[in-house]
Amino acid sequence: MTTRATTDIEVLVIGEALVDITATGSEVVEMPGGGPANVALGLGRQGIAVALLTRLGSDARGSAVTRHLERSGVWVLAESFGQGPTSTAHAHILDDGSARYEFSIHWTVSRESLPVRPRTIHAGSVAAFLPPGDEVVLEQIDRLAPEIVTFDPNIRPALVGEPRRARARFEEFARRSTVVKLSDEDAEYLYPGLDEAGLLALVGGLGPRLVALTRGARGAVLAAEGMVVEVTGRRVAVADTIGAGDTFMASLVVDYPALHDTAFTEQKLQDLAIRAVDAAAITVGRPGADLPWSVELHPAS
Template identity: 50%
Template sequence: MTTSGPVLVIGEALIDIVEKEGGSVEHVGGSPANVALGLGRLGVEVSLLTQFGADLRGEAIEAHLRDSAVRVLVERAAATSTARARIRRDGSAEYDFDIAWGGFGDVALPPASVVHTGSIAAFLEPGASDVVRLIRAAGAAEVTFDPNIRPDLVGARGEVEARFHEIAQLSTVVKLSDEDAEWLFPGKAIGDVLDAVLADGARLAAVTMGAEGAVLATPSGRVRVDPVRVEAVDTIGAGDTFMASLIASVCESGSADLGRDRVAQIGRDAVRAAAVTVSRAGANLPWARELAA
């Protein structure tokens, strides 16, 4: 799949330290960095504006992203952030974070038709306010957003909810996990959550539900997408893979209206891509050639 762009992703890049029985292994991670990686592997022209240290882990991040055709724009941090992931028996992950997310100075943004952000970068100050400023400054036709809420990191609930809606109101595409939906809209049904996201102004909203598939919605209707059954190794990067596929589909569709058939295809492509990532260790997102095979 070769798609148009360019896309600018703004957000954290870090090292996932994945613990399983018998030891640990380090992988490049961070939700926005994973999304950028996935886009590069799908053939989308993509840049990542991020922060990491001038250290060995930072060098590993930069090399890994560039190997997947991502242009890396770095605001240097004192050290590279980490997330320690403990893999449960069902393949899901529990995280402990050592994160720093600072402000951005004057940044020369590359041209972009799509800007994406989410996760820690969208909520953790002092950098989060600058992320919103940069989204506004970019003036992209499409803004995509995945809150990927980390409750222990993002601050008081009221502040997080306000920031979510602030970015959602700038966004044309918003994706949440079912865990995000429950945290942001406690007690609400998935349909009501999608309605709330669309009311903020998105033209496409999605909620992923792990092994139960996903639901996608536009102002004119919604589509349920069945899961692709695979043997789960771990779920790290699955939601980011879904998001990268959504963005690639938006690039491919351009400004065209998203009818039911097109939305269903977008959802199937995203679920299938995420299933590939779940079937292997770490945030190892699929290449276009793998999805075409």
């Protein structure tokens, strides 16, 4: 664990960190993961001063996750450590590169005051839905009152509860958010049968300034201030899709703050979407949640 001055922190990520146990055929590999932790990893690799509030056990897996994040510049807050085992997700890679998960999640989070005052808080995934920690995530957002809140529900049906409860909790977070990203699978779980236009209007009506919908290989749609832009997916040899949505989200968290106090244009939305899709394409081209570094996203000309 490392310490830093509070003035160093641009983004606080609140959410689960865990170990992905990936089975591909007879091979089993353990790698640090968890949607919010992956977003924090991606931010650190892009040079953003980022802290993570999570829940890790004082065990070998918790230590491995911490080292992994710290090597990419993430400050794992001391309030993240507790008793019991570190959470795990067993990812079974299917023939098309997608992953089917089985979870062992222990989600609690500290109610203590935190040594950070970030401009942006990012939250989402299991941490937004799974008690008892879900309520505390909202409490921390309300206590810290950041200028920008970004949210990715990253729905895991086996963990978030039945759709009606999950939808109500999603909307609680969306009302506090500046930027909301959903995948097409998230949207179908939360609002089955609703078309894209209806979804973007509904979620935007809850209060976010920017709404993003990712569509896997078909790219993404961004909506803001009455404008909607679409970006096609990139052709890439897919290793697996682990971390793709988290990479897209990290890109938005990095790029949005520069636009927060300006009016959107279609070109600005297009640029946001293109950078996020391009970043996600790098991640799906290699195994696991191996999010891109700044040098990969901004190579020297």
